Amino acid sequence: MQRTLIIMKPDCVQRRLTGEVLRRFEAKGLKIVALKFLKVDRATGERHYAEHKGKPFFEGLLSFITSGPVGVGVLEGNDAIAVVRNMLGATNGASAAPGTIRGDFSISKQNNLVHGSDGGESAEREIALWFKPEELVSYEIAANDWVDAGV
Numbered sequence: 086m087q088r089t090l091i092i093m094k095p096d097c098v099q100r101r102l103t104g105e106v107l108r109r110f111e112a113k114g115l116k117i118v119a120l121k122f123l124k125v126d127r128a129t130g131e132r133h134y135a136e137h138k139g140k141p142f143f144e145g146l147l148s149f150i151t152s153g154p155v156g157v158g159v160l161e162g163n164d165a166i167a168v169v170r171n172m173l174g175a176t177n178g179a180s181a182a183p184g185t186i187r188g189d190f191s192i193s194k195q196n197n198l199v200h201g202s203d204g205g206e207s208a209e210r211e212i213a214l215w216f217k218p219e220e221l222v223s224y225e226i227a228a229n230d231w232v233d234a235g236v
C-alpha cells in the first residue's frame with residue numbers, strides 16, 4: 086500500500102475541476118487519507134518545488150502556484166504513486182494523452198491542473214511538507230476487497 090501527495094493547482098480550482106479530479110481518483114479505487122484547501126505561501130511553494138530552483142520556468146511556476154487557493158491531499162492505494170502519475174498524464178497538457186486528466190482538461194505546460202509525487206522519496210518528503218502526521222487519517226473503506234484484492 087502506497088501514499089502519494091496531490092495538489093489541485095490554482096487553475097484546477099478556478100476552473101471548478103476539483104470535484105472532477107477527486108471523482109476520478111476515488112472511482113479508480115484510491116482512498117483519500119488527507120485533504121485541505123489553502124493559499125500557498127511563497128516559502129512553501131519554493132520548498133515543494135525545490136528541485137526546479139534555477140530553471141527558467143521556476144519564477145513563473147511560483148507565481149502560478151501562489152496565485153490562488155489549491156486543494157492538497159494524500160491518496161492511498163496499490164501503487165498509488167504510479168497510478169496517480171499515469172492518471173495525470175504528461176507534464177505538458179498539449180501533448181498529454183487523451184483519457185488522462187491533463188490530456189482531457191489542459192492545453193498548457195504550466196497550467197496542468199494537478200501535481201502528483203513522482204516517486205517514493207518525493208512522496209514521503211512532500212507528505213511531510215504539507216501535513217502533520219496526525220492529519221493523515223487512518224480508516225477502512227467498507228467492502229474494500231472489491232477494489233484492491235489480489236497482488
Ligand code: UDP
Pocket residue numbers: 137142145146175176194195196197200201203
Ligand atoms: N512546468 C512549467 N514549464 C516547464 C516544465 C514544468 O511551467 O517547462 C511546471 C508545470 O506546472 C509542472 C511543474 O512545473 O507540473 C513541475 O514540473 P515537472 O517537470 O516536475 O512536471 P510534473 O512532475 O508536474 O509532471
Ligand code: MG
Pocket residue numbers: 203
Ligand atoms: Mg515533478
